[in-house]
Amino acid sequence: MFQGKILLIEDETKIRRFIQLELEHEGYTVEEEQDGRAGLNKALSKDFDLIILDVMLPSLNGMEVLRRLRQSSQTPVIMLTARDEITDKVMGLDIGADDYMTKPFAIEELLARIRTTLKHRRIDSPPSAAVQIGNLKLDKSRHQVTYDNEELELTKREFDLLEYLMLNKKIVLTRDAILKKVWGYDFAGDTNIVDVYIRYLRGKIDDKYRVKLIHTVRGVGYQLKL
Amino acid sequence: MFQGKILLIEDETKIRRFIQLELEHEGYTVEEEQDGRAGLNKALSKDFDLIILDVMLPSLNGMEVLRRLRQSSQTPVIMLTARDEITDKVMGLDIGADDYMTKPFAIEELLARIRTTLKHRRIDSPPSAAVQIGNLKLDKSRHQVTYDNEELELTKREFDLLEYLMLNKKIVLTRDAILKKVWGYDFAGDTNIVDVYIRYLRGKIDDKYRVKLIHTVRGVGYQLKL
DNA sequence: TGTTACATTACAATTAACTTAGAGCTTGGT
DNA sequence: ACCAAGCTCTAAGTTAATTGTAATGTAACA
Numbered sequence: 111m112f113q114g115k116i117l118l119i120e121d122e123t124k125i126r127r128f129i130q131l132e133l134e135h136e137g138y139t140v141e142e143e144q145d146g147r148a149g150l151n152k153a154l155s156k157d158f159d160l161i162i163l164d165v166m167l168p169s170l171n172g173m174e175v176l177r178r179l180r181q182s183s184q185t186p187v188i189m190l191t192a193r194d195e196i197t198d199k200v201m202g203l204d205i206g207a208d209d210y211m212t213k214p215f216a217i218e219e220l221l222a223r224i225r226t227t228l229k230h231r232r233i234d235s236p237p238s239a240a241v242q243i244g245n246l247k248l249d250k251s252r253h254q255v256t257y258d259n260e261e262l263e264l265t266k267r268e269f270d271l272l273e274y275l276m277l278n279k280k281i282v283l284t285r286d287a288i289l290k291k292v293w294g295y296d297f298a299g300d301t302n303i304v305d306v307y308i309r310y311l312r313g314k315i316d317d318k319y320r321v322k323l324i325h326t327v328r329g330v331g332y333q334l335k336l
Numbered sequence: 337m338f339q340g341k342i343l344l345i346e347d348e349t350k351i352r353r354f355i356q357l358e359l360e361h362e363g364y365t366v367e368e369e370q371d372g373r374a375g376l377n378k379a380l381s382k383d384f385d386l387i388i389l390d391v392m393l394p395s396l397n398g399m400e401v402l403r404r405l406r407q408s409s410q411t412p413v414i415m416l417t418a419r420d421e422i423t424d425k426v427m428g429l430d431i432g433a434d435d436y437m438t439k440p441f442a443i444e445e446l447l448a449r450i451r452t453t454l455k456h457r458r459i460d461s462p463p464s465a466a467v468q469i470g471n472l473k474l475d476k477s478r479h480q481v482t483y484d485n486e487e488l489e490l491t492k493r494e495f496d497l498l499e500y501l502m503l504n505k506k507i508v509l510t511r512d513a514i515l516k517k518v519w520g521y522d523f524a525g526d527t528n529i530v531d532v533y534i535r536y537l538r539g540k541i542d543d544k545y546r547v548k549l550i551h552t553v554r555g556v557g558y559q560l561k562l
Numbered sequence: 563t564g565t566t567a568c569a570t571t572a573c574a575a576t577t578a579a580c581t582t583a584g585a586g587c588t589t590g591g592t
Numbered sequence: 593a594c595c596a597a598g599c600t601c602t603a604a605g606t607t608a609a610t611t612g613t614a615a616t617g618t619a620a621c622a
Contacts, residue, residue: 209394222348223394253508253556265610266555302568303612309570328567328620491599529601531579538580554578554609 113137114159119149146170284331340385345375372396510557
């Protein structure tokens, strides 16, 4: 039975071979890449159900692959970290990995995590009206925003603005568009209110958590991305 | 015959499936979660009679789930420890587990411990429709609310409002939702009655006991949380 | 280096929530 | 049926948080 399509990005041939055989034995379809750049390209060119990504890779390391991938894809990613490097794990989860494994590991555990990750996707995507970028989650139904599951206190305007940015992440939004959607203004008289609220959000997200999610695109507008 | 509602938090599918079938065969109602975070959320969101909790879990390990759970709930917990890790057992019991099982185990033994644990509970707390947050307990069947076992005198409206808040703790409830559920109003004319009753509850709970359970989410509504 | 776009901050206007008094209701006792 | 006691809700004044403006500071670009 077909279980899903998995992309395996790993440079060590022995490990790659081993994981591939195990996955195929479990019924998954597997494609492989041996370096970061090729892996990223493949990840972006097809629709995989899951990506297994080594951190130590030639040409483009796993973190960087993940960061770039997350700019345009929500495909679940399980990272393989060589040592018990806390920083790698934390950073990986920060920039949007769904899980990680520390090498060496029992293949059974990897299989379990794959199952969990795949199931998870299917279960909690539909019911929650939540959007996510990196570790920042916004749940409209509960009117809640969390970073690392820690709750942020946003005012209503801040919330609405962030929601609009998140729903259009990686797209550059002009001030006019934002004014229209969030404030309901049709004409941008002469106000800098968008700038001000962008500042408020940065104060509560970018400053506090040392990530840069809100980017200025000079001459155009603002953009939310990792 | 209905025996009780059990939450099973275990990531390994085979084990989970097996335990679930056995429990259902014994007459228990079973809900499952596959990772720590989801498990904790579910545990806090409903009133289970017992929780079976694996120590090794993705996203939030069992110890951490237990620790956080105990901050606001006394639901009995049986831990499943993978190895014969003394430290896990000791720590688990320390932070409030009621019993533990070492994998692998005979299902009969688990069933026996479940029976024991549930029986234990029944003695000092009748199987009531009670909800709890922190030290605040509300027992619908007796129409009684206590804080630190001291009884609070609430009027019917106050009681209904508190019950609705407690049943939806940690979720932000809009005035409209509250009006509809507690007052049965379908349209929120122009009334501040919710504000007023929130005030009454605060006078009897937050003011008196110096805890802040009732939180205002400006522009949205109210939320009950620790 | 001048110019424009953006960032930042202080503060006044606005809006939301809190609090209280008291006017009607309900309920239970006689 | 009437009263007393307590409960429910309205309304108005008060307090507090948010929103938006405007002035000033800083970085980018030509």
